[in-house]
Amino acid sequence: MLELKSKEHIKGIRKAGRIVAACHKAIAGRIAPGVTTQEIDRFVERFMLDRGATPAQKGYKGYPFATCASVNDVVCHGFPDSVPLEAGDIVTIDMVADVDGWKADSAWTYALGRTTAAADKLMKATMLALMEGIQHAYPGRRLGDVGHAVQTRALREGFQVVTSFVGHGIGRQIHEHPTVEHRGEPGTGVILEEGMVITIEPILTAGRDDVYIAHDGWTARTRDGAWSAQFEHTVAITKEGPVILTRWE
Template identity: 55%
Template sequence: MKINLKSKEEIARIREAGAILAECHREIAKLIAPGVTTAGIDAFVESFLAGKGATAEQKGYRGFPYATCASINEVVCHGFPRDVKLRQGDIVTIDMVVNKKGWLADSAWSYRVGEVGPEADRLLKITEKALYAGIAQALPGNRVGDIGYAVQRVAQEAGIGIVKPLIGHGIGQKMHEPPDVPNFGRPHTGAKLQPGMVITIEPIFTLGETGAVLWDNDGWTIRSADGSLGAHYEHTLAILEEGPVILTS
């Protein structure tokens, strides 16, 4: 497993893609409302990225047909954008990878559609908290297991499920590079974190305690096995001498 360390110039390229991605998420947040469709959001994203001289990296990736993954309620990841209208109380996750001049950034965010119920709100807050707990451990000299353990502890203390098959990863000019960054682990184990590494951290949790999931027949859509709500938060970050820097903030 060769980890591709990035120069300051290369990290700046990824940061440029990340800034476009972050701005796109800010615009999506304004659009999310009952009655909006994820197909409409997907079309907006393609247009927005084109206006920035960027493209959606996952469109065409292994045959994936859309600019975004759009996952609603019990769909935890890789959902297809649809023409079905979002309803008050839904959770919708928009996940995308932006390509700017060959350099990539990846970020997912779970949004509340209007007011959500207390359990949904709790799931969202805990999953977002776990993201930042993981980022806080992305320090030179720590190991990938330290990140996973920090994410895992947040879920376990709250009694919610970790979707273990879905993990963070290295990123640069390819969407998935070493190392894998699971949302569980043991402290002081796994690949050593070094300045120049660029990774994603992306907890995906379910209200159901097992976190077990099923794949749909389309080969992409992943939903909770027990039908419980799912949430997914993800940032791309660089590990520098002084610590982690979020590139999709």
């Protein structure tokens, strides 16, 4: 069932979103070659707890960490580990904060030191695809418009959308209705309404969009070993248009 949020509800989600955004900004200042994703995971959990939030991913369907940490060819849901990151790596940190029962979700891909031109292009294209989708998230538009905008930008930049993973509604639960695909046809799909809160979170890859799940049951990797990037915001649909609730200050 699709739940429309009141202005007070959206304020609650925004409060969680500000903590997520502040945490991503803090990660940007500390993630570097030699740091491990396990260290980042511990930092995120402490950062949230110190600010009155809890990491909502930890324990969700048995997931054991506060973050997902996806390096290079890992598409999403990677387990934080003790392997030091290397110069040239790209790593996506995905997190959900819960404040007073309201949740906000954002993923960000970070470059470690000097990366290749190809990796830089992939990251830039993914961010552009995300923002293109957000710009179509107005009341009265449809989710097919959002997905079409994301996919069109990705293809224009020379990349594929990984279609196995989608965005979603969010609020009291991490995953709520509706499903937000990052592909689609204009004028199709669920109509966007004032009060909806969704995540838009495209994953782009430099190769094929085929993925497989590793033995841990969570980590998704590209089958061809191509690198991927992801950027995600939690977005409220308002009468004035889309409002990003996880925007960095």
